[in-house]
Amino acid sequence: MDQKKIIQETRLYIIVALIVGFALLAAGIVLQITDSNLIANKKALVGLSFIPFAFALMNYFKLIKLLKSPEKMKHVIVDETDERLVRLRNEVDAKTFKFLRWAIFLAYMGYTFIVPTDIFESLGWWLLLILLIFSFVIQAFFAKIILSSTLPTEKEE
Amino acid sequence: MKNKKMKIARIESDVSQEQLADLVGVTRQTISLIESGNYNPTLKLCKDICKALNKTLNDLFWEE
Numbered sequence: 001m002d003q004k005k006i007i008q009e010t011r012l013y014i015i016v017a018l019i020v021g022f023a024l025l026a027a028g029i030v031l032q033i034t035d036s037n038l039i040a041n042k043k044a045l046v047g048l049s050f051i052p053f054a055f056a057l058m059n060y061f062k063l064i065k066l067l068k069s070p071e072k073m074k075h076v077i078v079d080e081t082d083e084r085l086v087r088l089r090n091e092v093d094a095k096t097f098k099f100l101r102w103a104i105f106l107a108y109m110g111y112t113f114i115v116p117t118d119i120f121e122s123l124g125w126w127l128l129l130i131l132l133i134f135s136f137v138i139q140a141f142f143a144k145i146i147l148s149s150t151l152p153t154e155k156e157e
Numbered sequence: 158m159k160n161k162k163m164k165i166a167r168i169e170s171d172v173s174q175e176q177l178a179d180l181v182g183v184t185r186q187t188i189s190l191i192e193s194g195n196y197n198p199t200l201k202l203c204k205d206i207c208k209a210l211n212k213t214l215n216d217l218f219w220e221e
Contacts, residue, residue, distance in 0.1 A: 082183040083199055084190065 003066075003073055006080070010063045017056035024049035101135045108132045159194045163217045166210045167192075181205040 028045030108128040118125045178185045190196035
């Protein structure tokens with residue numbers, strides 16, 4: 001990954017985080033002013049907007065550091081491209097994904113058995129079911145995309 | 158198993174772990190782990206190390 005790509009990526013993260021943050025903040029303020037009943041806790045939206053703002057701020061500091069010091073930039077690039085570190089990060093991601101999938105599965109099973117009256121009825125139950133199915137389907141989806149992208153093309157064969 | 162061949166080749170070339178890491182674009186820890194036999198590098202990294210030390214794959218990574 002080269003220097004320009006990392007800077008572009010960081011800028012993109014900042015822009016996206018700011019857009020999401022401002023959207024949440026604006027939605028929270030508008031709902032409070034209009035006293036709408038769409039969401040019970042309107043202050044939560046304003047509070048949530050601080051998460052993308054914090055993310056944008058973190059990336060802004062990273063960007064400043066990268067632009068000011070090329071030596072530090074080199075370290076960042078090496079840290080992001082070192083095959084051993086990339087492998088370790090992928091392993092961490094994979095384990096986290098597996099853990100989360102089991103957590104969703106247990107939450108779904110627990111909810112279904114503890115509150116049987118909610119089955120097919122409550123939004124929470126449907127959300128958990130959709131999340132559970134999605135967590136199983138998404139792996140097959142990405143496996144297909146990644147495996148097909150690594151296959152040699154007809155020209156390469 | 159320790160990769161003594163690589164360590165010897167590096168010292169003969171008068172290159173530190175830090176310098177070799179810079180040349181091949183990895184961290185110093187990765188070079189250290191390869192030399193101590195605790196990490197199996199990919200073929201691409203093996204080739205990069207060979208090029209940096211002006212050696213062949215046989216010279217550095219083939220075990221008799």
